Amino acid sequence: MMSGWAKKRFWKETSWQAVDGGFGVFLDGRAVKTPAKAALVVPTEAMAQAMAAEWEAQEGEIDPTTMPVTRAANAAIDKVAVQHAEVADMLAEYGGSDLLCYRATSPAELIARQAEAWDPLLLWAAEELGAQLTSVAGVMFQPQDEGALELLRQEVHGFDNFELAAFHDLVGISGSLILGFAAARDFMDIDALWELSRVDERWQEEQWGRDEEAAVEAGKKFEAFTNAYAFFKMAKT
Template identity: 30%
Template structure:
């Protein structure tokens, strides 16, 4: 798979990608965040179990709180360890923009946009109507072939997996998604709890694709494969025109990090199992 991209190594944004990021949707997703950086004010990180079976994060003897002032609690030990590891990995300065699991937990706890599950599902389904893998070009022929060879297998997989019809189109309006397809995905997304939907929506916004996101969550695609497929057009443009290599690498690694965190968040919040080992202290 991805054989057509084996030699691609640089990055730029195509005009369609720039436009799609700012104009495809009539809403903006907001995630609960803290200032970009702050001096580290604690020495030790630990986790403890609170009332109701939830887990808390302790910075020295102080309990972590959300930006909204709520006690920071997570539903299972595995997620608590993931968050605590992010805090423990920080050095002299806290780089909050690298702490994706913490940010996702803050979002689920504070719910800054005050949305319920139905609203979150509707927002996710809007991406299905403008899915990255559904938008095809008519030229150049090299990119046409690349999209067909790399995107069609994933599109066929999800149609078979969920018994739906999605299709693709070279029209700027994209394909017309049948209502039956939307209903199927609405029912499927409704099976996720609020926390898992928070993570899934985050992954979808990173990749601009329900198809690729479900490919990761269902373990049909690796994060690396999905990220590369989401950047197919811009990678092709880079192969043709070139760009600053370090900028490409930074963008690629950042997208991988965010997508990995989101998919891990979905899996950890979809399971009730606990991890018996404790976070090691320095």
């Protein structure tokens, strides 16, 4: 059985098929396992097909960085499944200090830009999720309504292991629980949601110019954000 990451490609044929509990990927007929040697069984055909394509695309040295679906599935099985409640609670805590709720105190142009970008998302969360979060000026912590936070917590706990693995990245990369939910529920295009998470950074670029090193790092985060969105959708297809 294949477990962990191989250093070099050793197989000729990559395939996927239905197995007990879902779908698996096979290398020359041998089932791929997770790094923790658990069965790499995923919930949907779309996810299995995507993983098989990642393995088939490997030539020579195996590069895990080119296999986001496989890596996310491994995380769902080896990490999230064994501590689902802890991961869900950790992500739910973002609601108490959500990026969208902490606004600039100056200048007026940035205050207006944040309001234009983020107020519709907070309104959507109130209508769609029943959770009304309040925006505040400044960076000092301000507690949110406990009832609203509990509703958000329950929503996070409702995700299965594969959805939660993806949601972890959607929230962690954007810094916003609400943006994570907006991506999960297709409130708007994923590229637009990414831009809404970058309002402050875009403002800084306009004032001080583009930082090439920061831009490269942002590009990596954007790729991870969109990969997480794709994985979330595969988990439900």
